[in-house]
Amino acid sequence: MKRRTLLASALVLTAGLFAAPAFAAFPEKPVTVICPWTAGGGTDVLLRALSKEAEKFLGQTINVVNQTGGAGAIGHNAIRTARPDGYTVxxxxxxxxxxxxxxxxxxxxxxxxPLMRINSDPAALTVKADAPYSTVRGFMDYAKAHPGEITIGNSAPGSVWHIAAGLAAEKTGVTVKHVPFDGAQPAVTALVGGHIKAVAVSVAEVRSQVQAKNLKILGVMSSERDKIFPDVPTFKEQGVDVQFYTWRGLALPKGVPAANKAKILDAYKKAFETKDFQEFAAKASLNLSYQDSAEFAKFLDQNFKDVSAVMKNLGLAKK
Incomplete structure (x- = not known):
């Protein structure tokens, strides 16, 4: 009897040696979130505010890292090639x-x-406060009367704001010179300094300079007026039928375990719904436009097709 008891004990101990190790619950260390654009721009500001709220639900620090260059190519590639363990978003x-x-x-x-879409923002044609025009039509008339003089800054060749400016010029029949920058914020800074004549970026990215009366918005490329600047008419109200939006969302590299993905998504979804983030977005003039993973994927597919067609028409697509 004693021998049987000793044998049973030995078997239990031996089984314990070969049992699967207990893994710590995800996440057990800080999470990194990559931003493909410069610090201070609309994308960076939005991501930092959302991540700050998400930390409360994830239970870990979330570090935002800016990896810029190549019109967003470097940062996006860094996301794509990151280790698929959930620690890089x-x-x-x-x-x-x-x-x-x-x-x-x-x-x-x-x-x-794709994890979730967070927002979509229309382009806003913005110039210096002392510019000799106060409407979209006035700007375009000036451009026609001063060929080669108008320079519009954008956040890199082929970027959303390059396409927005190109569409506006195409619709009004004027010729402008497009000046690339490494993000919208440097372009706005150049406009304030008088180095370029205009930008066509989001309202959020020019809001502080407009409120400081350094810049003025001539029109927004949306179906409705902006809530922060309700006195600014849309392009369509001024006789130019142009609507154009940028968008931002969260994504993971392919292959992240489902359980880890679910925890990241849950933390950011809850962060999106917090009163603090909603109020921040409203004050920053960021148009929130949530889509879940499935909806976001469908949107991305259609948006890719639409953007490809527009770029082809503007001569920006590879032949």
Whole structure:
């Protein structure tokens, strides 16, 4: 009897040696979120505010890292090639759908795992406060009367704001010179300094300078007026039928375990719904436009097709 008891004990101890190890619950260390654009721009500001709220639900620090360059290509590629363990998330932007048609990157949105869309913002044609025009039509008339003088800054060749400016010029029949910058914020800074004549970026990215009376918005490329600047008419109200939006969302590299993905998504979804984030977005003039993973994937697919067609018409797509 004693021998049987000793044998049973030995078997239990031996089984314990070969049992699967207990893994710590995800996440057990800080999470990194990659931003493909410069600090201070609309994408960066939005991501930092959302991640700050998400930390409360994830139970870990979330570090936002800016990996810029290549019109967003470097940051997006860093997201795509990150280790698929859930510890690296990324904010994908409109440029993920505008870079492939130009043949500038070897990937498309399908090489990412979309988590959620956060917002969409229309372009706002903005100039210096002392510019000799106060309407879209006035700006375009000036451009026609001063060929070669108008320079419009954008956040890199083929970027969303380059396409927005190109559409506006095409619809009004004027010729402008497009000046690329590494993000919208440097372009806005150049406008304030008088180095360029205009930008066509989001309202959020010019809001503080407009409120400081350094810049003024001539029109927004949306179906409705902006809530922060309700006195600014839309392009359509001024006789120019142009609507154009950028968008931002979160994505993971392909292959992240479902359980880890679910925890990241849950934390950011709850963060999105917090009163603090909603109020922040409203004050920052960021138009929130949530889509879940499935809806976001469908949106990305259609947006890619639409953007490719627009870029082809503007001569920006690779032949």
């Amino acid at each position: 990324g904010m994908i932007t409109f440029e993920l759908n505008s870079l492939p048609p130009q043949g500038l990157v070897p990937f498309t949105w399908k090489d990412f795992d």
